[in-house]
Amino acid sequence: MEPFIHVHQYQFIRKQAQIVVNSHANVNDSRVLEAVRASVDDKVTAVFEQLSEEQSRLLKEIRSVDDREKSEAFLLTLKPYVIPFPVVTANLVKKVFPKVKKLKLPAVLEEERKELSYLGWEDTGTKRKFLLACEEGHWQGVYGMFTPVRDKGICMLCHEHTKVGLFMAETKATADGAYVKRGNYICQDSLSCNQHLTDIGRLRDFIEHLNGNKVRWKE
Template sequence: MQSFIRTDQYHYIQEQARTLVNSRSSTNDQDVTSAIKAMTQEKVIDLFHNLTEDQKQMIAQIDQVKDEADALFFLSRLKQYILPFPSITENEIKQLFPKAKKINVPNLEDVSWNQLSYLGWNDPGSLKKYIVTRRNGDLIGLQGSFTPSSQPGICTICHETEDVGMFAITKKGKGPEQTITRGNYICQDSDQCNRNLTDAYSLHQFIDRLQA
């Protein structure tokens, strides 16, 4: 069977499996349990379009999750079918930022590509943050200033409460001296943000807004 699960979809299923385990441990009412099980199964199947019968049967097995051990076994099977973020080279990354004189690219050998919806890293020395992802099949690089917040907040990308900072991009406006700055609060830790992300649409929306 070919890989067919995006990273954000896997994280969503992981979240639903956790919710299912918690609901089973909090009630002995079989009708309630059956309803939650059916609703959870429907949610995860609806994530996908054009599933093969084998793929659908595999996803549907979430209804068999009763405890943590079942959830771990189920998720470990799904993990084999994650579509990894396409690995890229340091040179490809640098080509995305032609105006940057020096970029401290992270060690790409340490990157877990099958856990990423986007590659992001901080450069504290220059007070910048870099984001690399794919949008409509093309590699996109975003470079912006990054100012960490002194208190936790809700990330615009993953919508979870984490340590965040203001990521902002400044572009030239229509006038010769006019500039436009767009930005929002996102996770300081991009790896944690990726682990939280259960819907790639919010990532794409964030990127589109900054590029507008």
């Protein structure tokens, strides 16, 4: 069976498995537990447009999860079917960020590629943060000034309450050359953000908003 689970879908399934584990730890009523299992099963199935019988059987094993050990075992069975983040090359980065000179790519370990819905990194010299995403073979990216803040906040991308920073991008807004700044708070740690990101739509909307909704995703 070929990989069919996107990273954000895997993270969603992981959270649903934890809901089942928590229910077994706190609920004794078998009818309530069955309702939780059925609800989680439906939610997991709903994040996929189409599933084969084999894929469906694999995902339905979430119903058998009743403790942390079984949850981890279930998630391990899914890992081979997670679609890894594509390999990023210097030429690709130049194409997505044509105006940025001497941009250094971050090192990405092979095992990390199955943890990434987007690639995020900072250029410490310029205090700029870069976000690079790929959806159905199309690439888009955005960069801007990134200022960490002391207090924790809600990340615009993953909606976790964590250490965040203000990401501000400057975009040409009108034909006369005027620029506008757009931004929001996102995680300081992009890898951690990826591990909590369950809705790829929030990432897409964020990048498109900062780019002024005018830049098409590049192949």
